[in-house]
């Protein structure tokens with residue numbers, strides 16, 4: 001019967017239409033007369049979901065049968081964006097289903113637009129996790145992601161009076177077809193309570209964690225389909241629910257209402273994603289999120305491991321866990337607790353298993369981003385874990401002391417505990433000590449961490465423990481999906497689609513650079529992407545921009561170290577210069593549209609002021625008729641993944657201008673260049689490696705030179721009130737003066753302006769620019785997340801591809 005009825009539905013146009021109508025009728029309970037674009041989206045999504053579930057089942061069964069070593073990617077953020085278009089392309093159903101949708105009276109573009117983003121992340125780290133899941137699936141690795149199913153994702157940003165306003169992102173309002181609820185998988189997670197000691201039957205003194213309050217972790221599975229493979233992997237997201245049993249004694253004592261309220265508090269744990277990027281805020285609820293998530297995930301992994309009845313010492317041969325920054329570091333402590341307290345292993349054997357299991361990726365060197373938790377808070381929420389952390393630290397420091405006798409400073413520097421009042425747990429130190437590998441995310445960054453924050457650890461553990469894994473991006477979403485016209489042109493030129501699985505094949509585009517017609521078509525694609533963005537800008541902001549201008553883009557989280565402030569100061573400078581030009585000189589000017597986008601953390605006062613300044617400058621410049629089309633300034637609100645998919649393909653030049661040494665990698669820089677956009681950047685993060693790959697002629701990198709007089713006149717202009725009430729900006733201006741210019745804007749401003757001049761000059765020769773643009777794309781093979789994932793798999797995880805049997 002399974003064979004008779006279980007066969008897949010056909011995936012052609014007719015099969016699609018049949019399934020679409022069935023879902024409208026039974027899943028949505030609607031009639032044919034009552035199908036709007038949103039219902040069409042839902043019916044299409046459910047049809048695709050059915051296909052995904054089939055693949056998911058086949059893949060997971062195959063993995064269970066073969067029982068290979070698996071990799072688990074622990075990330076507090078997965079910034080997936082939309083799923084429908086991605087699934088249609090990865091499953092190669094877009095054409096057939098597109099036809100089917102059209103015949104039913106809808107436009108696929110409109111249908112795709114209905115989907116809300118899954119925005120369970122802040123920025124770089126969360127989007128990286130999403131790209132890595134795409135590559136893990138595409139390369140047939142037996143992998144799972146583990147994260148949290150936040151009820152509210154990153155806030156929605158709107159502008160009022162030029163100021164950022166935050167609104168809740170209640171993304172689950174209308175059912176989410178991209179998840180499978182697993183009510184059967186519910187794990188109890190404990191907080192608080194106390195630790196007691198007892199002597200076991202062998203006379204050993206052991207610890208037991210008792211009492212406290214428990215909540216339940218319920219699993220939701222998000223299928224992630226690979227491209228050009230049947231492999232479909234899983235992201236398991238946990239949602240907190242009250243435990244099923246109420247505390248009966250409470251009821252009997254008549255505290256019904258209080259008991260119910262306690263239960264409801266359970267749901268708070270996964271209610272909201274913390275909106276801070278690169279900035280630690282020590283909220284107790286955040287620590288609870290972290291423990292809730294890693295405890296549920298480990299319990300799930302251990303349950304799977306135990307089914308195969310292997311010895312514990314084989315655990316690291318079956319399980320690799322990658323820690324995406326320090327957020328999941330408590331997993332190290334939780335595994336040690338389970339092995340010692342519950343499974344009865346001795347401390348050293350347990351610790352050996354733990355360190356062979358975990359590897360840790362660092363994503364930032366900013367001091368304010370380093371996670372550290374007050375010891376009293378950890379003690380109160382997780383009393384046994386705090387004891388274990390102290391023990392780990394004690395044994396670790398004893399060994400350090402053996403290596404460096406009589407060096408008290410080194411012990412203080414390397415300690416997992418920061419000796420302050422109160423004491424703090426340094427999560428990065430714990431992550432380094434509890435992992436067998438530590439990596440940075442770009443060459444410069446990996447070298448930097450070895451000589452700064454982890455210097456002592458490199459000396460103690462040896463340099464081999466520390467590696468570089470330069471970040472990558474998935475070409476499926478960031479070229480094929482976001483830029484269909486360019487993807488088509490590339491496929492036509494290369495004569496195949498293999499480049500989507502082997503991005504180095506783009507190299508062969510280089511031979512087309514000399515083909516005039518190819519260059520013309522390349523530019524035409526860019527132009528049509530700019531027209532599309534111009535329409536979007538008009539519809540959202542009311543601002544008219546001319547697609548024949550140079551589109552200059554900076555989109556990323558707003559942060560002082562990323563220096564959007566320097567960009568807008570440069571815009572003011574450009575504005576002043578334009579106003580002083582003679583009519584003849586104006587003939588020579590390259591018209592520019594300067595586009596900004598990005599969210600500021602709600603509590604980040606200076607970042608919010610930067611947004612306000614950009615909007616004030618935008619208002620003044622765009623309203624100045626004397627400037628005409630020579631300069632337009634736009635802040636596009638609510639930058640997110642699906643907006644990035646419109647903006648990135650339309651960029652001529654994008655800015656990645658962090659203070660040298662502060663941006664660990666950056667990943668949007670890769671996305672822009674892959675789409676034939678040039679970059680203007682500092683010698684920082686992955687810009688350096690991009691430069692190495694694409695060559696001097698195709699990138700505008702600049703280095704700092706000392707202070708510039710042009711900056712002073714710009715500051716004076718703001719202070720004079722040319723851009724609205726000057727008083728509101730004085731805290732922002734103050735960041736530049738009084739020796740506090742921490743991010744070195746004043747040092748870099750002059751060379752920044754010089755680099756911008758080079759951009760203008762280069763853009764005047766459109767034909768030459770098109771050559772640069774093509775070479776950019778052609779030389780980006782290295783930055784595929786497939787390359788990055790292969791490196792992790794081979795050099796850190798030691799996992800191998802497990803292809804699901806072909807049909």
Ligand code: 26W
Nearest residue numbers: 124125278279280363441663664665666667
């Ligand atoms: C505890 C608060 C907090 C929250 C998030 C601290 C740090 C983070 C993230 C690690 C910040 C982040 O996203 N870092 C970015 O990671 C990207 C992926 O590796 C890099 O490309 C970016 O350069 C880096 O800023």
